[in-house]
Amino acid sequence: MPIEYGHLETTGRLAAWELKWKQGDPNPPHIFWDSDVAKWMEAASYSLIGHPDKELEKKLDHVIALMEKAQLPDGYLNTHYIAVEPQNRWTNLRDNHELYCAGHLMEAAVAHFHATGKRSFLDVMCRYADHIDQTFGPRPGQKRGYCGHEEIELALVKLSDATGNKRYLDLAAYFINERGQTPNYFAVEAEARGEDPNKMRHQSRQYEQSHLPVREQKEVVGHAVRAMYLYCAMADVAAATGDKTLLDACKRLWKNVTRQRMHVTGGIGPTAANEGFTTDYDMPTETAYLETCAAIGLVFWAQRMLQAEVNGDYADVMERALYNGVLSGVSTSGDTFFYGNPLAAYPGMNGQHYASPDYHYRRSPWFGCACCPTNIVRLLESLGSYLYSTESKSLYVHLYANNRANIDLAGQKVAVTQETNYPWDETVRMTIAPEKPATFTVALRIPGWCRKPGLSVNGKAVSVKATTRKGYARIQRRWEPGDVISLVLPMPAERVVARPEARQICGRVTLMRGPLVYCLEQVDNGRALNDIRLPRSAALRCVKGPKSLGGIPAIQATGLKRKPEGGSDTLYTAQAPKHVKTTITAIPYHLWANRQPGEMLVWIQE
């Protein structure tokens, strides 16, 4: 996170708040910049909860002070528009991320308020939210618009929660309900700018999910991050208002993305063309885009669906995305990031078929559009909040990780401790310590990938089968301080295959161990990874992995590789290929591209 702050400083993103930029100066504040600063502030705030840090708090206070000063009397707050084109406020919601930036600032303000108890940032953002509330709506003189990049909707729900001000929730619902209505606001707005109202990105309003009213949307389409943030907000508003039609729409969209459009890593949005979705079962590998932020968005959405209905399906997807498509976005050193997360890589090719002989797919320290680094940091800093949830007299455990938590349940604090090395190790020892003995339910998620889970309380076996409903083993009993749950989630290495419809990957297997997808890297397996075949009969062995990756479990097996032809340079031949045995070593996908560069492959030929 200090690295992020450094980037914000050196690129001018922080100084932009001083509003010193003048026409003709270089490096004008960009329409994305406020959101980058906001995501760092949000992450920094989460970090303060567990790790108080005066210096960091001071840095935040300094930026907040700049914001207070920059805010216009009517509450408006956006460095790009105030400095660069004040006359054009709210005239291009489709492209210019104005409400999107406001949303990220609101999320950050709420996080800051929860972390520090200070209202400074929150008050700034309430004034801005009030201004937005006056500007947008169905009343005469108001704009019937919504943002081209969803985000403010979910932020307004958080702001409403934090402040108790229901108007913010209503405004979130307004934005959601207005989306995709006829006439399309982006057409109206384009016409007002004197542009062709029918000009659309990729010839469709799907790019920004404004092709249909949200309750009529049945397929996940368009820009993947936008889609995820919209669905998050829909789930939020459904939860806050009890609107079943909105929740039903979420469930339909959830089915579509997780049953037809999600890569095995939880990565979504396979094409760079629209940074988003294509068609059902389209699973490219080397050319797959799978933006880090989209997988993060899927985690956000999964968590919200889990709040609406505790169901292991949501938690399974959340875990899949988190441990694979999200974590791959950051290096083991924590200072470089992937924007896209393909499932195969080949030296010389960047996946979008721009070739350069010296090119290797590597993480970068920063991007011009820096959404992913800041997004991954704010997710990882708030990960604690994804582990548990409560509902009257039930404590749900969604994810397993070494941690201690104090949870409010049924009128008292319950101290929960998990001791585990999950996902490397298959056992979780959980201590449940209510202040005083009480009857409640502890519901433990039994991951969908686990075939033979074992469960005991204080050493006494509990039948998983008998207690499990919708993916959670529900143990209702009188809990006393010091009760110990022992959960064993056997994680043998396994082959996983995709449906026949997934044309690019069918006939191949990926190796998994627990929630982790594995991959082959050239550094362990030599070149021509795609030529390796892994026979169904070959045993999979878990072994200690490379030292430089911390010795985590690797998977080994005996595969087959083509015997090199002696001297012939023929590209195609009618001669039957001969194979020789070869030992293959797979490492967790999220750890790839941390050693010598080379080929990488997730889906192996069977």
Next chain:
Amino acid sequence: MPIEYGHLETTGRLAAWELKWKQGDPNPPHIFWDSDVAKWMEAASYSLIGHPDKELEKKLDHVIALMEKAQLPDGYLNTHYIAVEPQNRWTNLRDNHELYCAGHLMEAAVAHFHATGKRSFLDVMCRYADHIDQTFGPRPGQKRGYCGHEEIELALVKLSDATGNKRYLDLAAYFINERGQTPNYFAVEAEARGEDPNKMRHQSRQYEQSHLPVREQKEVVGHAVRAMYLYCAMADVAAATGDKTLLDACKRLWKNVTRQRMHVTGGIGPTAANEGFTTDYDMPTETAYLETCAAIGLVFWAQRMLQAEVNGDYADVMERALYNGVLSGVSTSGDTFFYGNPLAAYPGMNGQHYASPDYHYRRSPWFGCACCPTNIVRLLESLGSYLYSTESKSLYVHLYANNRANIDLAGQKVAVTQETNYPWDETVRMTIAPEKPATFTVALRIPGWCRKPGLSVNGKAVSVKATTRKGYARIQRRWEPGDVISLVLPMPAERVVARPEARQICGRVTLMRGPLVYCLEQVDNGRALNDIRLPRSAALRCVKGPKSLGGIPAIQATGLKRKPEGGSDTLYTAQAPKHVKTTITAIPYHLWANRQPGEMLVWIQE
């Protein structure tokens, strides 16, 4: 061809020669248009040789008259520049196809002269060539430039041959030798236009093959059609001047493209990003671009290499490209065309990952950039000239097809008749009839794909092994009128595999019969073609193919397909897949997309 003429008329390409367009009018003559008209004129001229047609000749005369009238006093002739931006002649050779259009007009003029004996068109183009010769060169006041899209080089060699004027050959050599010299002309020219000289398409001068002097180029790079036309001209100039260094460069580039960068169909240039080459062994299938014109260019180049050195390798590639990657460019009805020729297709996807649910990969009647339809027509109309060549007392037979030809050899006419249904049928009966008995060599190409060729003369067996050198069985004897050669080229259906380095296709097989690559279509095999596996042990049967495709030989085999899962909607599973037997039917690749639209697949899982 009448269809092409119709398109030229309705799109304004013919009327452009009347030079009536004025600033502000719609549909200004485009920089490509002259080349489209030229390619039609070239094809029409070839057609006149075999099929005299007064009407067609009149149409040509009419266009030529317009050209004569349009030509400026200094010889300059280009509808776009004369009508739209006369002040900008020769200021953007990199992008604006000015010399390229001139080249196509020259090729057409030479074809017209050979077909009709009339000099009308040829004289117009000699005047233009003289103007170009004065404009470009090393002398003071001349431009040291060359075209961003090669073509004029090979055309000037043809013009030199037709007119006996060596200056045109020298100019072709000048353009070739100047290419890639330092300083790069396109940078010089950009600077003169006030543009950034370092701005390059795809960050490199490889796009237009000006990154290095041509004799230092070792890899085929950049835009594929441009590359092919350059190599054609290099081979032409090498042949005409005896420049071995230029021929050696051609041979190195030939090795690179045919050993590392050619799809099994003879298609080249796998990516749409630069309409061209990427890296060695990059063989995408569904996303492969493989422009029809690039495969045509490979045929042109192969023929020229064959003139330089009779070697079956060149003819094999020529035949491969012709019967697969070129022929696939046109429908069986002859009136629709492919611009790109991918090796797999999937409904809803256009190969470049722009998705649309209703999209099917189909041929089009015409394109805004209409290079391919006119190019394929001029190739097919001149196909006769690809069958034979002569060299002192040798007659070479490169391709097999039903035809009669009168060939000048060793001071007399030799009538050659081929009776065959090749490539559907494996026997060729060839009658050799010299005016009077004479001793010479008939050298018959033994295709590289053929393992057990049989050969006889007048019923008496000839050893192919003993007579074959560099892919040609050379029969030297005293030939008498009525001598009959019988050649049998057994063409069983076979599996062909690619080298292990070809990551997208290794582990798969394509079916071939003789020179033809086969493919699976959904209409014959149902959906999810990629899920089909063809075990190595499954016998391949040649059967009579679909009636609607003329009953040509299809290939059948018993493959395996995944058993459909009952009701589960899971995208990924650790359950081992179960397979059931399925009969698969493959048709020749060039005939795909002529029936009901659906999936298509060339490379089948083994």
